Each structure stands twice: as structure tokens, then as C-alpha cells.
Amino acid sequence: MSIGIFDSGLGGLTIVRALREKYPKEKMIYYGDTLRVPYGEKKPEELIHLAERITVFLMEQGAQLIVDACNTTSALALDLLREKYGHEVEIIGVVEPGAARAAALAKAQVGLMATQATVNSGAYQRKIFSRRSDLDVHSMACPQLVPFIESGDLSSYPLQEALEAYLEPLLKEQMDVLIMGCTHYPLLRPMIERIVGEGVLLVDPGKEVVNSIVRYPGGDHGASICYTSSDAQDFAKKADLLVPDHGFGTFVTYDLLEER
Amino acid sequence: MSIGIFDSGLGGLTIVRALREKYPKEKMIYYGDTLRVPYGEKKPEELIHLAERITVFLMEQGAQLIVDACNTTSALALDLLREKYGHEVEIIGVVEPGAARAAALAKAQVGLMATQATVNSGAYQRKIFSRRSDLDVHSMACPQLVPFIESGDLSSYPLQEALEAYLEPLLKEQMDVLIMGCTHYPLLRPMIERIVGEGVLLVDPGKEVVNSIVRYPGGDHGASICYTSSDAQDFAKKADLLVPDHGFGTFVTYDLLEER
Structure with missing residues (x-):
């Protein structure tokens, strides 16, 4: 049991910080799609596809609560994600x-x-x-x-x-x-x-989103992990700079869109 | 009892034609917002407001089925219109x-x-x-x-x-x-x-939309009327040209956004 959080880049780390106040020892899995940031200029069809791919990945990693920390995909894809996966995981967004x-x-x-x-x-x-x-x-x-x-x-x-x-x-x-x-x-x-x-x-x-969690009871206290679609070292450095208390120890480069 | 249909301009008259095949003698009330056409470049907040104003107007005119013939407002406003007015009227869109x-x-x-x-x-x-x-x-x-x-x-x-x-x-x-x-x-x-x-x-x-009508039983056979927010004579002339079998006899200029 763990919480999956995704965003186009680093911004969602501020939500991780807020989530840790509510679930202090929870395992967090973050996906920052820094290879494709910014999301704000992309077409809806691309954004919906990306949000779905990331959601499925986080579910495969065991997430039982998924927080769409990105306003753009929350605006465009959340209804669809809930319709398709809402029976398996709780999915919340920021909009x-x-x-x-x-x-x-x-x-x-x-x-x-x-x-x-x-x-x-x-x-x-x-x-x-x-x-x-x-x-x-x-x-x-x-x-x-x-x-x-x-x-x-x-x-x-x-x-x-x-x-x-x-x-x-x-x-x-x-x-x-x-x-x-x-x-x-x-x-x-x-x-x-x-x-x-x-x-x-x-x-x-992002501050309001934590209060909108309804079903998630909290659970395992595993080690958190932070994925990025671009360079993990670079991501970690910027994360330390922008959100020093992000709490992640492990950063991994993983591009979801590469052929698996 | 009557059917309200709205669009940014004349295009929705093709849907009136299709509706008449299903409800041949029904009273139809059309609102074409030709003063503000095209809708496609406007901001969502403006489009949602316009669609709501027109919907309320058509309800006031006695419409019990409202067809949002405009793809743009169907895409942006339909969920909201149904949430707010769906208990009083059936509202369908084209998307x-x-x-x-x-x-x-x-x-x-x-x-x-x-x-x-x-x-x-x-x-x-x-x-x-x-x-x-x-x-x-x-x-x-x-x-x-x-x-x-x-x-x-x-x-x-x-x-x-x-x-x-x-x-x-x-x-x-x-x-x-x-x-x-x-x-x-x-x-x-x-x-x-x-x-x-x-x-x-x-x-x-627009051809599919007529099949998506669920609740409307059909009723009164009153005289249909076509409103436009710009010049009624000009609208009638173009309507005759583009959709010759539109079936309206009365065209009235009425701008919803003018202070009543």
C-alpha cells in the first residue's frame, strides 16, 4: 500500500510535503515527467494519454491512492481516469x-x-x-x-x-x-x-487537495521512491533546491514512453 | 411543451431539420447567437455564461427539451447545464x-x-x-x-x-x-x-444527437419561432440559403445580453 503522486515536473513535490503531514511514514512513489515538461502547451489528446500511462504505472507499483498533482492533467484527464480506474484506486486531483x-x-x-x-x-x-x-x-x-x-x-x-x-x-x-x-x-x-x-x-x-482524500486509510511504511523521465541526478539537485524537505532518498530515471 | 435548440449561428438549423423528422409537428424555439458568432475563439468562462443564459431563456419560453446544437458549448458547458437544470428539462448536446x-x-x-x-x-x-x-x-x-x-x-x-x-x-x-x-x-x-x-x-x-433523446415525449403543436441576436431579416435570408427546409416562419431579433 502506498501513495502515488505525479506531475509534469518538480512542482508536485510541494504536495508530497503536505501529504507527509497527514501520512508521516507512508511510502510515496513520485513520477515527474520532466522529459516532457511543460505540459501546459500540449494537446488534450496527448495529455490524457500521458496521464493514463502514468496512472497505470503507479498502480503497477502498488499505489492505492493516486494524487494527480498537475493542474493541467487534473483539468483534462481526471474524469476519465476516475471512470476507468476509480473502482481500483482512489484518484484525486487539484482542480x-x-x-x-x-x-x-x-x-x-x-x-x-x-x-x-x-x-x-x-x-x-x-x-x-x-x-x-x-x-x-x-x-x-x-x-x-x-x-x-x-x-x-x-x-x-x-x-x-x-x-x-x-x-x-x-x-x-x-x-x-x-x-x-x-x-x-x-x-x-x-x-x-x-x-x-x-x-x-x-x-x-495543492494545499486543499490533501483534505479531499476520502477513502485512503494509510498502511505500509516502505521506502519512498522518486521517478523522473529525465536525468535523476539533475532532478534530485533541483528538488533539493526548490522543495528542500521533499523527503525522497532514491531518484530513478525511467521514461514510461520508452518501449518496455 | 416545445423543443429549444441553440447554436452560435445558423449551423444548428440542420439539427432542427433532423428533429422535425422525429417530431414532425412540434413547436421549435431556436436561438442563434449570430451577434457573437464565432464561438470557437472565446474563453471558456464566456462560453459557459452564454450557454447558461440561453438555456434559461429557452426554459422561460417553455422548452422542455433543450438541444445544445453547438459543439463548442456542448464541449464546455453541457456537464454544468445538466447539473444545474437537468432536473427540470432534458438537455442534450452533440459531443x-x-x-x-x-x-x-x-x-x-x-x-x-x-x-x-x-x-x-x-x-x-x-x-x-x-x-x-x-x-x-x-x-x-x-x-x-x-x-x-x-x-x-x-x-x-x-x-x-x-x-x-x-x-x-x-x-x-x-x-x-x-x-x-x-x-x-x-x-x-x-x-x-x-x-x-x-x-x-x-x-x-448533429445526426447522432436526435437518437440520444431519452425523456422527451413530444406534445403541443404550437408555432415555431426563431430568435437571433443580430438582424432577423438577414438571418432569415441566410437560413433560406443554407438550410432551405428549416421550417421557421417567424424570425425575431432578440439579444439576451441586453439589459431586460
């Missing part, structure tokens, strides 16, 4: 808990920053409108952010400039809540807070 | 029956031509993969086609050139089925057939 939190907090105007694919899927918008049809949602695709963060950059001037340009239109719409709709963005939280100011409440869907 | 038909016919490679918003929503891809995970789906957004058709052009050389450019990559993928994933596209069927040849089966989701 629904994030949207629920935003709908609970918002006064009138919700800002959504996310990848292009997440924005275009309409998943956040549907989940918010189904709870609160009085709200307006203003979405902004932020394609430049993930590459900055995956390169280890959380503070450069070009990054800040890009972030300001993305957030300005949302500030003009007088958003009172901002969803950080990509698992990478909370790593920029201090910079985002500086730009939007105190009047805007930030929603981190 | 699910279209995807089901494609999954039933396809050998290996499915081509999907649709608006940008429909492609990006991932709705067709999910519905196909949930039925057949052995299939590949190749999607192509065709943003230039709707404006041609709404202007009444079904045969010009620039239109044919655009269509060939859109279909070529799908032919390269050796699609054996092609979904005409926008209610406008079946009006180009002869041209599409010429380009793809006999080896490719065409799926017209």
Missing part, C-alpha cells in the same frame, strides 16, 4: 478542491492563473460556476512561468516582469481571490503576494 | 453522441476537426478514450471555416484552400474516421468528401 476553496472565499471576482491547457479546458470555470453562478471568473494563461521555475529560477527580474504582465489584467478586473492554478506557482508565492497586495486572497489548490 | 459514433466506427485513427475551443476543451478526446483506449485521436482546430459559412459561402476557392490545409495533417495520420466537430461543417460535406476520399468515414454529431 476540484481548488475551485471549491475559491468559490467559498470569493466575493465577486475570481482570478485564475494557469497553463494554457488548463485555462482552455474550462475545468476550473465549470467547477466554480457550479457552486457560485454569481461569480465572474477571469482567466490568464501564463506559459512563461513553468520554464522559469523548472530551471530553478524563483526570483530573477525577467521572471518578475513576466509575472507582473500576467497579473495586471486580473488586478484590473478587481479580483478578490486568485487561484494559483498550476502546481509550480506556489513556489512563486512571495513574489505573487508582493504584486497583488493584501486585498487579494491566494488559493493554493 | 457525446458524436464521440460514441466515432468510437463505434473507427479502426485505429480518429480525425477531429472542430473549433479551437472545442479541441482545447478535450471533451471529444475524453469521450472517445473512455470508450476505446486503443484509438489515437488527432485534432485540428479550423478557425477559418465558420466565418466562411456564416457569410453564406460554401464553395469558394479560398474556403477550399483553407479546408485542404486543415485536413492534410489528419490525412497524413491516416485517419479512418473524421468527426465534423462543429455544427457548421456538415454544410461543407460535399467538399470534405472530395478532399478526404472514400477511405474516410465521416461522422456528423
Whole structure:
């Protein structure tokens, strides 16, 4: 028994950290598809296929709870994954808990920053409108952010400039809540807070996701393992830098899409 | 008792025609949002709002069956519309029956031509993969086609050139089925057939949708009425040209988004 977590890259490690607070000694299996990051510009058909391949891999590794830590695949593939594999494993994603939190907090105007694919899927918008049809949602695709963060950059001037340009239109719409709709963005939280100011409440869907676990009882205390589709040493180095308390001791390079 | 049908423009009139075969004397209420056509480039939050406004309007007009004839809003808003209004009216869309038909016919490679918003929503891809995970789906957004058709052009050389450019990559993928994933596209069927040849089966989701009606018993035989958000005379003229047997006698200009 173990928890499988996947993301396009390193961002999902922040969710691993949150999961460890709830299940301190649990075996965690992480899959970071760093060979194909960023996911946000890919076509839905490719994203759905990737999410399914990774889900099946994590099930084969014994995962009985699977956390789709990636907003993009949560938006596009979660319904399908649950339909096909939900009878065998509990599968949770970040969009629904994030949207629920935003709908609970918002006064009138919700800002959504996310990848292009997440924005275009309409998943956040549907989940918010189904709870609160009085709200307006203003979405902004932020394609430049993930590459900055995956390169280890959380503070450069070009990054800040890009972030300001993305957030300005949302500030003009007088958003009172901002969803950080990509698992990478909370790593920029201090910079985002500086730009939007105190009047805007930030929603981190990754923080909400742990509360949405329903069935998983917890179990074996095996050794956690972290897979990446690109270079494992490089992944480990960046993981130490971005999420120092990730808790993984073993990093393995494994590309799911290679012929087995 | 009556059937409400809506679309971004004129394309949905082909579905009215099909509905009349099943319910010959039924009162039909059509809403064509020609003021805002094309829908395919709009943001999900706007599309979901528009679809909800139109649905509520049709319910107010007494519709007890609502057909979302627009692929784009079927892809983005149908789940939400059913969740919110499904207990009061039967609501059906074109994506699910279209995807089901494609999954039933396809050998290996499915081509999907649709608006940008429909492609990006991932709705067709999910519905196909949930039925057949052995299939590949190749999607192509065709943003230039709707404006041609709404202007009444079904045969010009620039239109044919655009269509060939859109279909070529799908032919390269050796699609054996092609979904005409926008209610406008079946009006180009002869041209599409010429380009793809006999080896490719065409799926017209609008033809499948009538078979997906479950609850509606049929009823009153009142006078049908056609609303458009732009000029009613112009709409009537184009309707006569594109779908001569549309069957509407009354055309009314009514913009839902104007303050009532």
C-alpha cells in the first residue's frame, strides 16, 4: 500500500510535503515527467494519454491512492481516469478542491492563473460556476512561468516582469481571490503576494487537495521512491533546491514512453 | 411543451431539420447567437455564461427539451447545464453522441476537426478514450471555416484552400474516421468528401444527437419561432440559403445580453 503522486515536473513535490503531514511514514512513489515538461502547451489528446500511462504505472507499483498533482492533467484527464480506474484506486486531483476553496472565499471576482491547457479546458470555470453562478471568473494563461521555475529560477527580474504582465489584467478586473492554478506557482508565492497586495486572497489548490482524500486509510511504511523521465541526478539537485524537505532518498530515471 | 435548440449561428438549423423528422409537428424555439458568432475563439468562462443564459431563456419560453446544437458549448458547458437544470428539462448536446459514433466506427485513427475551443476543451478526446483506449485521436482546430459559412459561402476557392490545409495533417495520420466537430461543417460535406476520399468515414454529431433523446415525449403543436441576436431579416435570408427546409416562419431579433 502506498501513495502515488505525479506531475509534469518538480512542482508536485510541494504536495508530497503536505501529504507527509497527514501520512508521516507512508511510502510515496513520485513520477515527474520532466522529459516532457511543460505540459501546459500540449494537446488534450496527448495529455490524457500521458496521464493514463502514468496512472497505470503507479498502480503497477502498488499505489492505492493516486494524487494527480498537475493542474493541467487534473483539468483534462481526471474524469476519465476516475471512470476507468476509480473502482481500483482512489484518484484525486487539484482542480476540484481548488475551485471549491475559491468559490467559498470569493466575493465577486475570481482570478485564475494557469497553463494554457488548463485555462482552455474550462475545468476550473465549470467547477466554480457550479457552486457560485454569481461569480465572474477571469482567466490568464501564463506559459512563461513553468520554464522559469523548472530551471530553478524563483526570483530573477525577467521572471518578475513576466509575472507582473500576467497579473495586471486580473488586478484590473478587481479580483478578490486568485487561484494559483498550476502546481509550480506556489513556489512563486512571495513574489505573487508582493504584486497583488493584501486585498487579494491566494488559493493554493495543492494545499486543499490533501483534505479531499476520502477513502485512503494509510498502511505500509516502505521506502519512498522518486521517478523522473529525465536525468535523476539533475532532478534530485533541483528538488533539493526548490522543495528542500521533499523527503525522497532514491531518484530513478525511467521514461514510461520508452518501449518496455 | 416545445423543443429549444441553440447554436452560435445558423449551423444548428440542420439539427432542427433532423428533429422535425422525429417530431414532425412540434413547436421549435431556436436561438442563434449570430451577434457573437464565432464561438470557437472565446474563453471558456464566456462560453459557459452564454450557454447558461440561453438555456434559461429557452426554459422561460417553455422548452422542455433543450438541444445544445453547438459543439463548442456542448464541449464546455453541457456537464454544468445538466447539473444545474437537468432536473427540470432534458438537455442534450452533440459531443457525446458524436464521440460514441466515432468510437463505434473507427479502426485505429480518429480525425477531429472542430473549433479551437472545442479541441482545447478535450471533451471529444475524453469521450472517445473512455470508450476505446486503443484509438489515437488527432485534432485540428479550423478557425477559418465558420466565418466562411456564416457569410453564406460554401464553395469558394479560398474556403477550399483553407479546408485542404486543415485536413492534410489528419490525412497524413491516416485517419479512418473524421468527426465534423462543429455544427457548421456538415454544410461543407460535399467538399470534405472530395478532399478526404472514400477511405474516410465521416461522422456528423448533429445526426447522432436526435437518437440520444431519452425523456422527451413530444406534445403541443404550437408555432415555431426563431430568435437571433443580430438582424432577423438577414438571418432569415441566410437560413433560406443554407438550410432551405428549416421550417421557421417567424424570425425575431432578440439579444439576451441586453439589459431586460
